[in-house]
Amino acid sequence: MSNKPTAAAIPGNTIGRLSLYRRLLQELLAQGTRQVYSHQLARLAVSTPSQVRRDLMTIGFSGSPRRGYTISELLANIEGLLARSIETSVALVGVGNLGRAILAYYANRQPVRFAAAFDRAPEKTGRILHGCRCYPVSEMAEVIAREQIHVGVIAVPAAEAQGVADQLVLAGVRGILNFAPVRLHVPAGLYVEHVDLMMALDKVAYYAHQQVEQQDSSR
Amino acid sequence: MSNKPTAAAIPGNTIGRLSLYRRLLQELLAQGTRQVYSHQLARLAVSTPSQVRRDLMTIGFSGSPRRGYTISELLANIEGLLARSIETSVALVGVGNLGRAILAYYANRQPVRFAAAFDRAPEKTGRILHGCRCYPVSEMAEVIAREQIHVGVIAVPAAEAQGVADQLVLAGVRGILNFAPVRLHVPAGLYVEHVDLMMALDKVAYYAHQQVEQQDSSR
DNA sequence: CTTCATTTGTGAAACTGTTCACAGTGTGAA
DNA sequence: TTCACACTGTGAACAGTTTCACAAATGAAG
Structure with missing residues (x-):
């Protein structure tokens, strides 16, 4: 039986929260904490104890009553689940303002390896940014195959995003993180x-403004 | 009756999609299209006709059978709802790599006005970036009040984010868009x-990798 | 050894968001 | 003017997610 039943599909929301828990647990561990209760983790994650317990249950991890969860074990568990990211090489396409910021953001954070970057503009290729070599887009297929890249990050203008995505898919990528404002x-x-920055700002603006209105109408 | 019943709370997901529809409708209008069917909009948004119709129903907008929706009307409707963003001034805190990229990204996109940026580092203050003036953080409260800023965008390192958020709240901001990897x-x-970039990449890496496994196990 | 306080694990309820399916309707064609 | 079609609007089914509430387990204290 090579198919562990645990490996069922974990919902995206849960994966997202696990990613957050990992960061929090890493910090706790660095501070020398060994054990953590669901309510403590919940406070750090701005969530609820129930939610935390449910998430850990989803990944099949157990704590013990009165003692809580052993941080090192839990962390190992989550990392084993998610952060094949360690084994997953990533390619960035589009080395403009946003692309470079993304590279800087992820550089030197543990579980990510940007194995290559691509750009159309010749003056950007050939350089090494944040430890990541920049190639011309024409070499995309070749480099992605050679470096065993499974994830592409798109940070090009809207008009070019779909074309880039097609190339990435053709090159064998299996997941895409898209920053361009197109579906x-x-x-x-x-x-x-x-990751739709325009949408994110619209949401904040909407709710922020709604609040102002409610305040006004309650005079 | 000053309280329009339409103004009920619209769920966040819907607001997000409306933001997307707006962009798509703007493009369509620019191309000279006048009318659009739910299934066309759905294809552009990579969604379903049902979803589109439900969303428009949520905001109380009606089309007509066989003709679809009149783009100009729909657009006006959505813009009237969301993009009080036009009236909403925004402040950026943290003018690092990511902060500058954010500024560049939003600069000159219609419904957003970055009225001020703040940074601790003295060498960054006083300049004007992408039409946005950069102040020292000490002047935050004053500038936010003067410029009637209701939304803050946080792009500082994790350790400083909560402190910045507290200051923004104190200064009277009503919504926050947070790029720092903390809750x-x-x-x-x-x-x-x-906007949690680490979480976003973790999700992609997880699902991309899962695919690889499924492929392998199905030999 | 027993009791008590505390925390986990989880079935079930409640809630939220999405999709279905079809009645109703305006439109263009004849 | 009438007809038939292709679309919208929407109640209801469905799916997914979060929260509740409580039994079971554990360690600590007496």
């Missing part, structure tokens, strides 16, 4: 995560 | 949107 069409089964 | 604690009623 990407990809073959079924491929995973795409959109 | 912020704010008074109830204030809106916070987190």
